[in-house]
Amino acid sequence: MKSTNLVEMAPIILAEIKKAKSVLLSCHPSPDPDCVGSALAMKFAIESLGIKATVIKGDSEIPQGFMHFPGAKDIVMKNFGEVDLKDYDLYIAADIAAVSQVSRVKPVVFPLPIKSIVIDHHPSNTGFADMNLIVPESPATAQVIYLLAKEWGMNISSEMAANIFVGIYTDTGGLKYSGTTIKTYEIMTDLVSKCPDFSLLIQKMENSESPDKLTLYGLALGSIEVFLNNSLAISTVSNADLVTKKIAETSVSTSIISSMMKVVDQWKIVASLIELEPNKIKCSFRTNDVENYPVGPISSFFGGGGHKAAAGAIINASLEEAKKLIVAKAKELYNL
Ligand SMILES: [Mn+2]
Structure with missing residues (x-):
């Protein structure tokens, strides 16, 4: 079952949670405050019903700055492959756009032996769980969680409020990205x-x-090259650079770099590429013109996902090859 209708799905999701004794939640690789905050807010919501809930970190480490979120210290430091699903009867994937975002360490196959629910806002989400609530117009998954809790007539605790707040705050770029509405501001006022x-x-x-x-x-900003009459800018950091400059795995993020790059008006599409390991390029796309240059399609072409304004993918190629592939695809997709 897949729906964009929150009012329709709210009682169905609540009934499924109430049937469970123990619920598992996880964070996607390179977790952001929307996924961590959504998972923790959901954990508090489930626990308020007297049901056990566990959040696992997933593939990546939880960034130090997120450890201040209420409940973060209880996150279990395991990836999806390290848990025994027999200990749970329901899995909830919040802000997780694809099966590959559940875990890349060990392939995960859906349907799982236990019931599963997706709660998300990524338009690229295909709905891989048994029940899927995907609200693409929502600027953050945390906003979907808030509205669900309201539909359930739940009292939003200060712990839940803080976690929902950081999710919405971050995914809206501090309440400024498109998708942020009066409703978002009203919710933030309550939070x-x-x-x-x-x-x-x-x-x-x-x-x-x-x-x-x-x-x-x-390193990334110093490497920027421009293509297609200055409409596409690409930054690259090689694996050799990561090693020689002693950049920790937990510090590797492409999304902040691409967000910095999109401030140049004439660069319609920007991409930040980091060679995680030889022939494995993490890639993040941004645009400052979502109407004419939505980056969802170029990311999807490379097997990734995301939103119109922000998307990402993993490209299995060398840095040089990945760059060439992106230039060629951008030329074709956007008539540049
Ligand atoms: Mn999100």
């Missing part, structure tokens, strides 16, 4: 009334970086 320390929460989340992250940004 800050329950979580008055929101400014401290943002500060702790944003100011917990290690110096190697800036080294990485420097």
